[in-house]
Amino acid sequence: MHDAVMSALKTVNDPELHRDLVSLGMIERAEVVDGVAQIKVNLTTPACPLKGQIEEDVRSAVLKVPGVHTVQVSFGATVRPAAQPALPGVKHVLLVGSGKGGVGKSSVAVNLAASLARDGARVGLLDADVYGPSVAHMLGQGAARVSANADRKMQPIEAHGLRFISMANLSPAGQALVWRGPMLHSAVQQFLKDAAWGELDYLIVDLPPGTGDVQLSLTQTVQVTGAVIVTTPQDVALIDAARAIDMFRKASVPVLGIVENMSYFVAPDTGNTYDLFGRGGSRKLGEQYPLLGEVPIDLDVRQDADAGVPAVLAHPQTVAAQALISVARNLAGQVSVLAVNRALAQSLEELPDQLTVV
Structure with missing residues (x-):
């Protein structure tokens, strides 16, 4: 059941980041007990402008999983830092x-x-x-x-x-x-x-x-x-x-x-x-x-x-x-987009260094 729920969540994109919640690491918890799915989404900012849309999309996707009849969505938030922190903390x-x-x-x-x-x-x-x-x-x-x-x-x-x-x-x-x-x-x-x-x-x-x-x-x-x-x-x-x-x-x-x-x-x-x-x-x-x-x-x-x-x-x-x-x-949404895109670009730049030629 957990794998089916996670597969369903992979179809839900963050509306601003245009990537799915699972690959973005935004799913903090996904549990199903007696047909009730409890999903906790960790947003990229507590001031997320599209929180309501994300909740609606998560509920709609998970309700399609066989055996799930109720979806409870909760939220946390962790602001993604800039690639190079401005000041300590x-x-x-x-x-x-x-x-x-x-x-x-x-x-x-x-x-x-x-x-x-x-x-x-x-x-x-x-x-x-x-x-x-x-x-x-x-x-x-x-x-x-x-x-x-x-x-x-x-x-x-x-x-x-x-x-x-x-x-x-x-x-x-x-x-x-x-x-x-x-x-x-x-x-x-x-x-x-x-x-x-x-x-x-x-x-x-x-x-x-x-x-x-x-x-x-x-x-x-x-x-x-x-x-x-x-x-x-x-x-x-x-x-x-x-x-x-x-x-x-x-x-x-x-x-x-x-x-x-x-x-x-x-x-x-x-x-x-x-x-x-x-x-x-x-x-x-x-x-x-x-x-x-x-x-x-x-x-x-x-x-x-x-x-x-x-x-x-x-x-x-x-x-x-x-x-x-x-x-x-x-504004918070724009900051999140910039931070995530920069982190992705940095990871792609580092990728060749991590590859080993066999």
Whole structure:
């Protein structure tokens, strides 16, 4: 019976990885007792965007096995690491950038991190916008101070199920930083390598706007899994987003997708939809890169940020929060695809060395 069930599961593909669950090592348990099949699937991320489809496909396939009349599907999750870990204990470093300011990049970064943590991932958030740090305020920790642990490493602050570090928690409130490139580079290295991040599935990095010193320092300091570009639909933002994409291309950082923020506005009194900045412009960029989602303008998102609670936690049922949750899951899916494909490519490269000529 077990062999028949495993054969049935070999017909079920992961919708994103396009390989069967058995060959991907995603079947953790497959047992049949008195006609009841108990299947545990180990997903490649707890934020899997197609979990429901996988469950439906598994149930449908196993029910075809003679003698099985009930299928119970449960899930675990283990994030596959990058081929070359970015930092000790950190599986993936993900950059959130934009070509210009004012597109809601930090709000998106905070909600992405909070959403991934909400789904069960171990998440860190680095506020690398040294000149204009806002992550601490959005997480309700503006008055907190970063301390050192017993190993004299910076101890990230914990809030809403994730760990974060921001310059706002290291410098006096309201004080402007007047730093040149070398000082920025040193600060970025300290944030990454002299902080006790611990075991993380994802370290989200909120970049400053543009294509400057911080972006360059990050790509030179650690192995980055990929980047997310945040833009609005209007042409002026898309032009700058294209510049940011070109910067990551030159730095050999894969662009995992585009987030169109402020995509539209739904009037709360009438329900009418208004395209205040145009709409769908990001799909022009999405012809080359995945469009991870379109996030509408929502008063709750702004209010929740000022209150120090990410919208995906404070008001998860709103249209904007649901869009942000979807973006986070789509991003996690893109990371899984990249990690699995790189691991497969690496194994194929090593295959000739393992062959013995007889």
